[in-house]
Amino acid sequence: MPEEKSAKGELSRRQFIRASGAAVAASTVAGTLISANTKADAAPTVPAAIGAVDVSLKVNGKAHTLSLQPRVTLLDALRERLQITGPKRICDRGNCGGCTVMKDGKPIYACMMLAVDAHQSEILTVEGMGTPERMSVIQEKFVEHDGLMCGFCTPGFVTSVHAVLQKNPSATMDEIRRGCAGNICRCGTFNRVFEAAVAAARSGRGA
Amino acid sequence: MQDVRWNDPRTSRYLGKSVPRLDGPGKVTGAAKYTYDMVLPGMLHAKVLRCPHANARVASIDASAAQRMPGVHAVITDIAGAGRFAGQEIAAVAADTEEIARDAIRAIKVQWEVEPHVVSTRRGMRDERRVGRPREATRGQDPESLWSSAAAVIEEEYYCPVREHLSLETHGLVVQWQEPDRATVWLSTQAVHGSRGELAGALGIPQQNVEVICEVMGGGFGSKFGPGVEGRIAARLSKMTGRPVKLMLERYDEQVASGNAPDALMRVKAAMSADGRLIALDSKIWGTPGNGNNSGIPMPYIYNVPNFKTWQAGVSTNTGGARAWRAPDRPPASFLMESVVDELANKLGLDPMRVRQLNQNNQVRNRQLELGAQLIGWENRNKAPGSGTGRYRRGMGCALSEWGGGMGQPCNCDVKIGTDGSVYVGIGTQDLGTGTRTYVGTIVAEDFGLPLSRVKADIGRSSLPVAGGSGGSVTAASVAPAVKDASMKARARFLEVAAGLMNTSVADLEMRDAKVLSKSNPANSMTFDQVCAKLPPGGIQVSGTTLASLQQGGVAGAQFVEVEVDTWTGRIQPIKVVAVQDCGYVLNKLTAESQLIGGVIQGLCMALLEDRKMDEPTGRMLNPNMETYKVLGSLEVPEIVPVLYETHDKVAGIGEPAVIPTAAACVNAVYNATGVRLRTLPMTPKRWFEATETNQ
Structure with missing residues (x-):
């Protein structure tokens, strides 16, 4: 198995690990810089995993090839390997919808799919829908209507609403509720999630 | 300095208005980094071996195979010599990846000496060694002497099961040990x-060498005060390896070992006079907080009972330990008392709402009852409970609450104004999803007449000025008055400089739209930035502390629930909930309403679904996952009308109280709809059918 990849847009394990340090130092919350205080020379030493295979994924428009053990879920590949942490690991068995992502245009639970089974597919996560500075209409409406509290289930709900509105841009309340039936929120944001989704549908600006 | 007061909401720009939360954009786009999302260079992943038995001693433990595995960096086997519940922490490993850590845990061989166990309150209460010292209280005459003279008497047993916090972000942390004696810890707390x-x-x-960081967190509901066993494990592993260690509980771990709300088995006899006044009450309550035996359900809660005798005791069992749970002990207290009052009122054919007004003194609550009744359409309830016909039957119920919500530990807060016009407010509190960060910013923005985007609100780090834990709904009432104090002190200093520059008095100045204006001469004005540029070098830096005069505890609430019962399937669907909540001065209408809505939904979960199930033969939890430990979903959530009932001009906390009366009101609504009284929660279809056979 080749250790370094040179194809365009793909990252080798080593390059990726180097990049991941930078990603931590630059991660922000509400504009706050989280300083990791890590020494640059604290090099990670992830050993070559036994039985790893190459998996190609296009995530939020960027191509990646990862060397992964077949048991690694799509969710863990996104979160741990690519640091795309919008999709959350909550139940890890397809009960809560916190890990919902769009795969080839359809919403799926990323914890219920092995990364190898997503080989050569296109994944869209909340990160690919908008940024804090340039939110999608749905994201904007979630903030405006307070369709979130602790926010841990929120990326899953945003993605489910995205899937509903993609199918029917003027979705009804009933369709929105059904579209979110696979998502659990513990703080109790449902009502305002629905309000946000209806407002997004009425905005006529698409998903 | 003159008396500090809260800004008049009639003229304010932010306070009392609906302001979208500051961390919203980060949360909806995945940019917000939770503890669970942290990845540091060289970070190891830790996993925990848990006792599979409800009660067992470790006879021997062999971790040599785990230690030899490639990628394993540290193993701890001395966490506990025995497991006193299925799920107790025994050993832990730190490895390069989560997968390797899981493999290593499986490779640890333990010989167990299994001992007898008890996992249910009903079995535990029969063994006096497991029953704690009772808490007893009496008032007035012995209830025994009063039953015969009462117009109505009930004698019943009620049960509310153990419920879990079910935080979506599991407990956990990332510890980064720094030689020789420092640590940075990202903790969901x-x-x-x-x-x-x-x-x-x-x-x-x-202690000063540890910095704890929690910028955002995925729910706590009372279960996340200390770092706990997992925190101590991760700290040790990081120090042993010299590497950052991440330990987030798995969902199973979370549900067996990270806290719950004790159950309550309640045996009650109570009496009412013909005109609807409670005469006497005799109650006995048992509940299990796990491996302990304390108990603290307030009885008879909010009601005036002239003659009562109460008794309660905790029962120790081999189950995961209880922790504070959103308004600890009040939801079961409310379920019990509101059921009792409702049963007696209905027995006498009286209006349950009027009977409530007769039996408690709080005038705020009595007015809330009137308002709630109007909003739900109380006159449309079944005047004769269960009198409807057809498959689907609707009914209404109500219930009341009381909570503290005043000041907790006094806080400190820093406000800094830079000569470059930068505005900073820092306080070492944390935002559980309640909107804390947002009001920390809006209070300062309001006082300085600045747009919120110009204020940097910094929270969630222990290097910031000290603030207490977020529990007991004390956060807003402790944090906001400290921010206000610092903000007003900074404002006074700022205006002194401005007055000098503008040749007028401080009293003549006001601030709005990022300008300082003379009230007497509108032509005399400076921009905020112009004044900042003239501040002394270093700008303004002030500290504030919680002003007790800006907060007040003691919040009352009343809720009404309308349900629809499918009499063919026994399924109960809530239709509408009106939650009227005393909340004092509202800092942010939008997030305050969300708190009420969220509390109601958790209350409905308690009424209809939540139930930690223990298996007596094996001593293990049967539903340690989100598939079989059920909470409400998007198809079941009803219309919820949150009503912020402002009773005074001081800040009060409302994080917890809305959860208290919902389940009780729901139980009463089911009775009103069908004439069937359910005395065991949750109200499953099976229980509804069973109840129709015994008490219709």
Whole structure:
């Protein structure tokens, strides 16, 4: 198995690990810089995993090839390997919808799919829908209507609403509720999630 | 300095208005980094081996195979010599990846000496060694002497099961040990300052050398005050390896070992006079907080009962330990008392709402009842409970609540104004999803007449000025008055400089639209930035502290629930909930309403679904996952009308109280709809059918 990849847009394990340090130092919350205080020379030493295979994924428009053990879920590949942490690991068995992502245009639970089974597919996560500075209409409406509290289930709900509105841009309340039936929120944001989704549908600006 | 007061909401720009939360954009786009999302260079992943038995001693433990596995960096096997519940922490490993850590845990061989166990309150209460010292209280005459003279008497048993917090972000942390004696810890916690001590203890370093960071967190509901066993494990592993260690509980771990709300088995006899006044009550309550035997259900809660005798005791069982749970002990207290009052009122054919007004003194609550009744359409309830016909039957119920919500630990807060026009407010509190960060910013923006985007609100780190843990609904009432104090002090200093520059008095100045204006001469004005540029070098830096005069505890609430019962299937669907909540001065209408809505939904979950199930033969939890431990979903959530009932001009906390009366009101609504009284929660279809056979 080749250790370094040179194809365009793909990252080798080593390059990726180097990049991941930078990603931590630059991660922000509400504009706050989280300083990791890590020494640059604290090099990670992830050993070559036994039985790893190459998996190609296009995530939020960027191509990646990862060397992964077949048991690694799509969710863990996104979160741990690519640091795309919008999709959350909550139940890890397809009960809560916190890990919902769009795969080839359809919403799926990323914890219920092995990364190898997503080989050569296109994944869209909340990160690919908008940024804090340039939110999608749905994201904007979630903030405006307070369709979130602790926010841990929120990326899953945003993605489910995205899937509903993609199918029917003027979705009804009933369709929105059904579209979110696979998502659990513990703080109790449902009502305002629905309000946000209806407002997004009425905005006529698409998903 | 003159008396500090809250800004008049009639003229304010932010306070009392609906302001979208500051961390919203980060949360909806995945940019917000939770503890669970942290990845540091060289970071190891830790996993925990848990006792599979409800009660067992470790006879021997062999971790040599785990230690030899490639990628394993540290193994701990001395966490506990025995497991006193299925799920107790026994050993832990740190490895390069989560997968390797899981493999290593499986490779640890333990010989167990299994001992007898008890996992249910009903079995435990029969063994006096497991029953704690009872808490007893009496008032007035012995109830025994009063039953015969009462117009109505009931004698019943009620049961409310153990419920879980079910935080979506599991408990956990990332510890970064820094030689020789420092540590940075990212922790999903309700107390960044309060968590330092336990971590420092595990690391053997001074508390000041530990920084705890929690910028955002995925729910706590009372279960996340200290770093706990997992926190101490991760701290040790990081120090042993010299590497950052991440330990997030798995969903199973979370549900067996990270806290719950005790159950309550309640045997009650109560009496009412013909005109609807409670005469006497005799209650006995048992509940299990796990491996302990304390108990604290307030009885008879909010009601005036002239003659009562109450008794309660905790029952120790081999189950995961209880922790504070959103308004600890009040939801079961409300379920019990509101059921009793409702049963007696209905027995006498009286209006349950009027009977409530007769039996408690709080005039705020009595007015809330009137308002709630109007909003739900109380006159449309079944005047004769269960009198409807057809498959689907609707009914209404109500219930009341009381909570503290005043000041907790006094906080400190820093406000800084830079000569470059930068505005900073820092306080070492944390935002559980309640909107804390947002009001920390809006209070300062309001006082300085600045757009919120110009204020940097900094929270969630223990290096910031000290603030208490977020529990007991005290956060807003402790944090906001400290921010206000610092803000007003900074404002006074700022205006002194401005008055000098503008040749007028401080009293003549006002601030709005990022300008300082003379009230007497509108032509005399400066921009905020112009004044900042003239501040002394270093700008303004002030500290504030919680002003007790800006907060007030003691919040009342009343809720009404309308349900629809499918009499063919026994399924109960809530239709509408009206939650009228005393909340004092509202800092942010939008997030305050969300708190009420969220409390109601958790209350409905308690009424209809939540139930930790223990298996007596094996002693294990049967539903340690989100598939079989059920909560409400998007198809079941009803219309919810949150009503912020402002009773005074001081800040009060409302994080918890809305959860208290919902389940009780729901139980009463089911009775009103069908004439069937359910005395065991949750109200499953099976229980509804069983109840139709015994008490219709």
